Amino acid sequence: MADMTLPLFPVTYEIHSAYQPDARIVLYPGLVEDYLKTVPSGSVRLIVTSPPYNLGKSYESRTSIERYLETQSAIIEGLIDLLADDGSICWQVGNYVQDGEVFPLDIYYYGLFKQHGLSLRNRVIWHFGHGLHASKRFSGRYETLLWFTKSKQYIFNLDEVRVPSKYPGKLHYKGDKRGQPSGNPKGKNPSDIWEVVAEDWESCLWDIPNVKSNHPEKTEHPCQFPVELVERCVLALTQEDDWVFDPFAGVGSSLIAGLRHNRRVMGCEKEPQYLETAVHRIGDHFNGTLKTRPLGRPVHQPTGREKVTQTPQEWLQHEKDDEA
Numbered sequence: 001m002a003d004m005t006l007p008l009f010p011v012t013y014e015i016h017s018a019y020q021p022d023a024r025i026v027l028y029p030g031l032v033e034d035y036l037k038t039v040p041s042g043s044v045r046l047i048v049t050s051p052p053y054n055l056g057k058s059y060e061s062r063t064s065i066e067r068y069l070e071t072q073s074a075i076i077e078g079l080i081d082l083l084a085d086d087g088s089i090c091w092q093v094g095n096y097v098q099d100g101e102v103f104p105l106d107i108y109y110y111g112l113f114k115q116h117g118l119s120l121r122n123r124v125i126w127h128f129g130h131g132l133h134a135s136k137r138f139s140g141r142y143e144t145l146l147w148f149t150k151s152k153q154y155i156f157n158l159d160e161v162r163v164p165s166k167y168p169g170k171l172h173y174k175g176d177k178r179g180q181p182s183g184n185p186k187g188k189n190p191s192d193i194w195e196v197v198a199e200d201w202e203s204c205l206w207d208i209p210n211v212k213s214n215h216p217e218k219t220e221h222p223c224q225f226p227v228e229l230v231e232r233c234v235l236a237l238t239q240e241d242d243w244v245f246d247p248f249a250g251v252g253s254s255l256i257a258g259l260r261h262n263r264r265v266m267g268c269e270k271e272p273q274y275l276e277t278a279v280h281r282i283g284d285h286f287n288g289t290l291k292t293r294p295l296g297r298p299v300h301q302p303t304g305r306e307k308v309t310q311t312p313q314e315w316l317q318h319e320k321d322d323e324a
């Protein structure tokens with residue numbers, strides 16, 4: 001892929017295909033293993049990604065869990081070298097499943113990052129209410145995001161990511177501050193359980209029975225990040241103009257999250273069709289036509305009037321028959 005300058009009124013932006021210190025967007029068309037060697041040590045403030053899970057998706061060949069982790073370990077070593085001393089890594093994973101046995105990938109990755117001296121700050125649960133229904137185990141409804149830092153000095157802009165408090169009117173009931181509001185006027189800490197987009201995905205399911213193709217952000221990629229999930233990491237863990245890097249960029253969701261908040265962004269993607277979509281989405285971001293779910297939009301709550309929330313007549317009839 002050659003460098004491109006795309007003049008779009010009112011913004012001109014350039015997507016570089018190789019690292020350049022003064023670039024604002026780099027999208028490397030190839031393997032992260034090769035790209036790592038071209039970026040200076042200590043230059044990246046945030047690495048945020050969802051790596052391949054070794055599930056045999058269209059973009060990966062399935063191998064043993066041991067072999068998979070060996071490959072990832074070598075990449076992680078290179079990534080840590082690029083990370084600034086006060087930088088963070090957010091590694092979002094789910095389960096690898098073999099013959100019905102579940103291998104929670106974050107358990108394996110935790111050891112890899114610890115071996116390299118990183119410290120875990122949060123194990124965020126990303127909860128969602130949709131997905132495949134299991135019949136021989138409980139249906140999986142969350143994945144995790146491991147947030148590690150390279151040192152004890154790290155950026156955490158809590159005020160940037162506060163969410164509305166449930167009870168803003170709550171008061172101190174004793175002491176010097178008795179009668180004064182006890183919360184923070186900027187909102188509360190979003191906690192380590194994130195329901196980002198979950199309910200919106202579900203509400204799409206209610207409208208038309210194909211959640212994936214009807215979510216506003218959905219592309220052809222089978223395992224896409226919601227932009228909002230990455231935005232929270234970008235806002236909390238970086239400052240404007242910092243480098244945000246997604247080594248497994250897919251259709252560019254992390255890059256878009258960084259660009260939305262005036263960060264410099266870089267990503268690697270080996271599959272040409274995803275790269276092409278990423279380039280289009282970046283273009284749509286700059287010309288204002290990219291559809292994303294706005295950060296912090298309140299989660300959807302069913303009213304009870306939707307047909308899908310009501311018990312089917314056939315089941316009610318069965319209950320009556322059982323009682324008879």
Ligand SMILES: C[S@@+](CC[C@H](N)C(=O)[O-])C[C@H]1O[C@@H](n2cnc3c(N)ncnc32)[C@H](O)[C@@H]1O
Nearest residue numbers: 031032059223224225248249250251253269270
């Ligand atoms: C789980 S997906 C990430 C999707 C991404 N978060 C998004 O929102 O589009 C992993 C991506 O990494 C890419 N990939 C896998 N191994 C890679 C490697 N060694 N170098 C670069 N890209 C790779 C795959 O093609 C796939 O698109």
